[in-house]
Amino acid sequence: MGGAVERDGLPGWLLPVRDAAERVRPGQLSRFLPPPVGGRRSAVLMLFGEGGHGPDVLLIERARSLRSHAGQPSFPGGALDPEDGDPLREGPVNAALREAWEETGLDPAGVQVFGVLPDLYIPVSDFVVTPVLGWWRAPSPVGPVDPAEVAAVFRVPVAELTDPANRARLRHPSGFTGPAFLVAGQVVWGFTAGVIDRVLHFGGLERPWDTSRVVELSEDAFDLARRERGGLADSSGTAASGTADRTAGS
Template identity: 40%
Template sequence: MDFGSVLNLLEKGMEHPLPGKEAQLFMSPNPVDMRRFDTKLPDNHRRGAVLILLYPNEKKAFFPLIKRPDYEGVHSGQIAFPGGKMEKEDGDEIETALREAWEEVGVHPEQVNLIGRMSTLFIPASNFLVTPVLGYSEAIPDFVPEEREVSKIIQTAVSTLYEPSFRKQKILEFSDNFRLDTPYFEVDKEMVWGATAMILSELLQILENGKR
């Protein structure tokens, strides 16, 4: 999909009500953890934000994903968007997303043109309410991974998300004998699942809404 068409569809799609839960559920692991959609969140939940940054690469629309390094934590080694926890100095989730993208992958905030915010999604495993922020850059950013937080940057074509061969499903087994029937996108031979896949699912629905 070419960059101009994707931007046009997103801007039109964002004029419609956000698809939210309905789109997110399409890529949710099963059984669904309905705490993700509970209007009453834990009192101690934390707020965070991620940046979905579209940019042109040979006229096609791309966005960066990152692979987290291996560490002692629930998201060790997983694929995610640049993003993280809201800090006291952040005025809102947009500032959080821009700051984190600068710190993690070297995207200058001034380089980002904002489109808007997508639906929030609660992540029970880490107790975060995440706001995806949608934006674009007119040029390919000069990505620089922050080694402690990013093991690699995956430049991902939007068109990949539409390819049936890159949409897969598998059973994930965890140490406590808990199993999840998990839809995912395969990107650069990596498994993009969970909250990241659910956010991408809403992005795809926003693009579809832009065709109306």
């Protein structure tokens, strides 16, 4: 699939996102950073496209039967395989594209990878995650390939993600709070919401919003999170995330 990053040929609205990805530091994205050794290497694809409602981002809803992050909206992605190549070089890009193809049927040939964010860490699942940024220059049909893994595939307009009415902070029963987006009939939270929040902020797409607005994690989502790692998800590692508890502008 190729692990090349191509900077040029993007629409103008994505240029600030590309430039921010090149200068952002790990600590500006999350307070949960990879340990010196260990952790399971993985990658996710934050794919930007242009649909009927303007610029958008591709998300999936993970199947409720999964062991990790069950039922949660997330980016396509997963663990690196040996065939993906060097985990410190082309591996994350290849893994993000491969996983997106396996989960949604996305044709990787239509994706231009234009940036790679610093590695982040999800304590509850011990994943070291590399967020890969892509431009969907030639859209292809997408949908759940295996319902046992992916319950739904959907595109969320960037305008909805940046709408102040759809922004909040989600409070987990453990006490953790982090960014949340109330979009497409979903509550996007945890690691995925944290990455979206920071990309919007540093990419200059964020609009002022009420950071004092707090929503509670639903009982259903909490029960699914508790199931992970034998209930460790309500410990300090929390909520399938790894996202810093920070406000916009930090």
